[in-house]
Amino acid sequence: MRSYSIFATTAISLLLIATSARAQLEIEIVDGVEGALPVAVVPFDFGGAEIGPETPMHEVIAADLRRSGLFDPMDEADMIDRPTRPAEVSPGTWQLLKVDYVAMGRWIPGADGLSGEIEYHLVAVHSGRTLFSRAIAAGPGVFRLRAHQIADAIYEELTGTPGAFASRIAYVKVTDTGTDDERFELIVADSDGFNPQTVVRHSEPILSPAWAPDGRRLAYVSFATGRSNVVIQDIFTGQREIVADGAGINGAPAFSPDGRMLAMSLSRSGNPEIWVRDLETDRMSKLTEHWSIDTEPAWTRDGRQILFTSDRAGRPQIYRVDRDGRNVTRLTYEGDYNSRVSVDPYTGALAMVHGGQANFRIAVVDRDLERLRVLSPGRMDESPSFAPNGRMVLYAAREGLRGVLSAVSVDGRFRQRLVLSDGDVREPAWSPLAQ
Amino acid sequence: MKFALRLLTVSALALILAACATDTGEVPAEPEPTPRPMEPTEPVEVDRVDPANFADSRNLDNPDSLLSQREIYFAYDRSDVRAEYLPVIEAHAEYLRANSSARMLLEGHADERGSREYNLGLGERRGSSVNDLMRAQGASRGQVEVVSYGEERPVCRQSSESCWERNRRVEIVYTAR
Numbered sequence: 001m002r003s004y005s006i007f008a009t010t011a012i013s014l015l016l017i018a019t020s021a022r023a024q025l026e027i028e029i030v031d032g033v034e035g036a037l038p039v040a041v042v043p044f045d046f047g048g049a050e051i052g053p054e055t056p057m058h059e060v061i062a063a064d065l066r067r068s069g070l071f072d073p074m075d076e077a078d079m080i081d082r083p084t085r086p087a088e089v090s091p092g093t094w095q096l097l098k099v100d101y102v103a104m105g106r107w108i109p110g111a112d113g114l115s116g117e118i119e120y121h122l123v124a125v126h127s128g129r130t131l132f133s134r135a136i137a138a139g140p141g142v143f144r145l146r147a148h149q150i151a152d153a154i155y156e157e158l159t160g161t162p163g164a165f166a167s168r169i170a171y172v173k174v175t176d177t178g179t180d181d182e183r184f185e186l187i188v189a190d191s192d193g194f195n196p197q198t199v200v201r202h203s204e205p206i207l208s209p210a211w212a213p214d215g216r217r218l219a220y221v222s223f224a225t226g227r228s229n230v231v232i233q234d235i236f237t238g239q240r241e242i243v244a245d246g247a248g249i250n251g252a253p254a255f256s257p258d259g260r261m262l263a264m265s266l267s268r269s270g271n272p273e274i275w276v277r278d279l280e281t282d283r284m285s286k287l288t289e290h291w292s293i294d295t296e297p298a299w300t301r302d303g304r305q306i307l308f309t310s311d312r313a314g315r316p317q318i319y320r321v322d323r324d325g326r327n328v329t330r331l332t333y334e335g336d337y338n339s340r341v342s343v344d345p346y347t348g349a350l351a352m353v354h355g356g357q358a359n360f361r362i363a364v365v366d367r368d369l370e371r372l373r374v375l376s377p378g379r380m381d382e383s384p385s386f387a388p389n390g391r392m393v394l395y396a397a398r399e400g401l402r403g404v405l406s407a408v409s410v411d412g413r414f415r416q417r418l419v420l421s422d423g424d425v426r427e428p429a430w431s432p433l434a435q
Numbered sequence: 436m437k438f439a440l441r442l443l444t445v446s447a448l449a450l451i452l453a454a455c456a457t458d459t460g461e462v463p464a465e466p467e468p469t470p471r472p473m474e475p476t477e478p479v480e481v482d483r484v485d486p487a488n489f490a491d492s493r494n495l496d497n498p499d500s501l502l503s504q505r506e507i508y509f510a511y512d513r514s515d516v517r518a519e520y521l522p523v524i525e526a527h528a529e530y531l532r533a534n535s536s537a538r539m540l541l542e543g544h545a546d547e548r549g550s551r552e553y554n555l556g557l558g559e560r561r562g563s564s565v566n567d568l569m570r571a572q573g574a575s576r577g578q579v580e581v582v583s584y585g586e587e588r589p590v591c592r593q594s595s596e597s598c599w600e601r602n603r604r605v606e607i608v609y610t611a612r
Contacts, residue, residue, distance in 0.1 A: 178592060205587035207551050227582055228555065249559055249583055252552040265552060271563070272556045293556030309553055315512070316553050340550035353550050357511075358594075360549060380594060382550050398547075401592055427551070 036072035037158065039065060040099045043076065044118070045084040045106035051114065052107070053143030060147035061103065061154070063192065064165040068155060068391070069414030074099055086123050086130040094125040101125065103154055108135070115139035120150050122157055131157050144194065149434075161346070164387040166434050167191050169394065170199070170209040170218055171405060172427040186220055188235055191387075191430070193418050199235055209429045212255045218429075219243070219253035219262060230264055232279075243277060252296050257303045263287075265295035265308075274308050274321065287325040294319075296340045301348055307331070309339040318352060332365070334372050340383060345432070346390030349410070351375075353382050362395045364410055375412045383426065388433040396426045489526040490533030492612050501526035505607040507565055508600060511546070514560040516568060524565060527607055528572030531579070538611040539574075541565050543583040546599035551585055558583035565605045 041062040046052045053060075058076070065071035078097065083089045084106045094102055105120035118138045122131040132153065138146045145166060152163030173185045184206040189196040200206065204223035211218060212232075219232045230244035230253050244250035248267030255262055260279055265272045272295050274287040288294040292312035299306055303323070310319045316339045318332040332338040336356040343350060347367060354363035354374065362376040362384045380398040387394065387407075394407045397417075403426040405418040418425075484493050486500035494500035507520045516524065531537050543562030545554035562581035569579050591598035 178589075205584065207585075207587065223584070223587070248581070249555050251555050265556070267556070267559055272559070293553060293560065295552045295556050296550060309550070311553075316549065337549060339553050358548065358596075380547060398594065 036070055037101070038072050038074065038099050039101045039103065039154075040074040040079060040094065040097070041065070042079060042082050042084070042102060042104040044104070047107065049107055049109060051140050053147070055144065057105065057118070057143055057147040057150070060144055060192075061151040064148060064151035064163075065154065067192065067416060069409050070159060086121050086133065089123045091125050091128050099125055101158065103150070105150065107138070118146055118150070120153075122154055144190070148190065148192075161391060162389045162433060164389040164391065164430070164433065165191055167388050168215070168431040170211065170429045170431065171425050172206050172209065173423045173425050174403075175423040177424050186218070188218070199233060207427050208252055209427060210253045210255060211429055211431045213257060213259045213432050215431050215434060219255060221251045221253070230262075232262070254297045254299060256299050257301060263297035263299065263306055265297065274306060276306075276323070285325070287321050288328070298341045298343050300343060301345060307341045307343065307350070309341070318350070331369055342384045342386050342393070344386045344390040344410070345388055349390070351384035351386060351393045353384065362393060362408065364393065373412060375408045375410070376406065376415075383428060385428050385430045387430050394428045394430050396428060489529035492534065495530070495609065495612060502530060507605045507607075509561055509603040511548070511599070511603065512557065514557065514564045516564050521568070524568045525572055528569045528574045531569065531574040532572070534612070535575070536611060537578060537609065539579045540608040540610050541579060541581045542606040542608055543581060544588060544602055544604050544606070545586045546602040547586045547589065547594065548599065551587070555583050555585035558585045561603075561605050
């Protein structure tokens, strides 16, 4: 059994300001995929226990699997059999229903009746083999998280890649746009848009949220003082620290893969340059020295180099610099505008804003920089952020006058839209995997 | 006596008001005002401020003066100040020169196209272009500050060129006159 201690704590909901349920993101699948794997997630057996989850766990799991674009979960109404453990699975029935894998589970209450375990299994119909049988501690307040973790286990077993359903997303929501009541909110929600929690709310702009690898700190840019500042905030305790408030721009924070450094774009020396702050010693080092706009740093996976946007050749393009400021190299040549690079934590591929003039789309370039693939339809797409398993890219798009979030598979075949019932959403950042 | 005088004044006023209320169509030719020597404290004096006197704070609110112009617009992804705005910048620089306690904020903005952080840089670069010109015209270092809002504070929200061109701007904001 794995432990998911950091994200498991119920304290999250106590320490953050709860937003109204109405404000949650709803997910619509825009482009589907053919050949998705047929699976069945059977309703989990709670044996009539009173403390069952608000949303049945099998529904959360099935929705997660469907959202990945790789699975086609069967409708519950079509399930003529409801096994709760592998011994109860009759392969003939499921073969007839053209289901390849069956997932099931049950609640085993503990002595106090409040906490207990969820036992869950995955069975391959054709071979009749049990692919796994596991149990995970559960109880009120964590059923939904446990469902995401079980979906992750199924995803990993069947695709070979870790799932990202138990991760979270941060984004900025703007309400009453353009009025005196305009509010900017930094929100953290589950990867399916549920459980939105406001981390900070202000009448002045908030942008560029970036996760620390521990999944508990967020760095972001706040204009609360009327000027841009970089803030690091612990999302569980609410404790915040201003880490850059020098003259000019203090923006574009990015944590190093080990979480000990923060790269930023600061213009205190006259124009925006890439700086790195050591979060333990508070020592600052300047990596670039150029009259151009150098911004949007992103670390390579080994933490030895930083990618960034620079218009030193006239238009914004992606560059790379060593951690010590040496060897500045231009990486992109295709198109007259490439910016805001995001690194796939899994393969090292790069996602970026790609375009020019009046059409900006999200493109992905392989790690060897050989092939650029445009993933999104445009025209005002921005802020790409890889899922921690590298399978999807979350980005911000515009629909009429408001912002929406979209996620597209890295092969471009599957796309979904995360729609907020009120307000305008932007600046998504996908959290790392739960440690 | 005092009361009678007041009554007379009120009646006269009522007559004038009645005349105004019944006035239909044609505006009668205004009689030439009898020229009389004016006191320096007369409010009429405001109208006679020379709009080209860029040292005079009253011109900051005078629509006839270049000092009332507070926006400078830019081309897409550019930060060079177009020649048409140079007289506006010169006027404000002269004001700063003449009023050493005056303080100015140059708010740089960008349109929505491209990424937000890059646009923060672009907004600052626009503010800095204007600042450089102000300084070259004699504004002192401590008088002007540049702040960039990037694309976060648009004045127009449609995705069209007519909107974008209004958003690519530097706004001159006096924090002290």
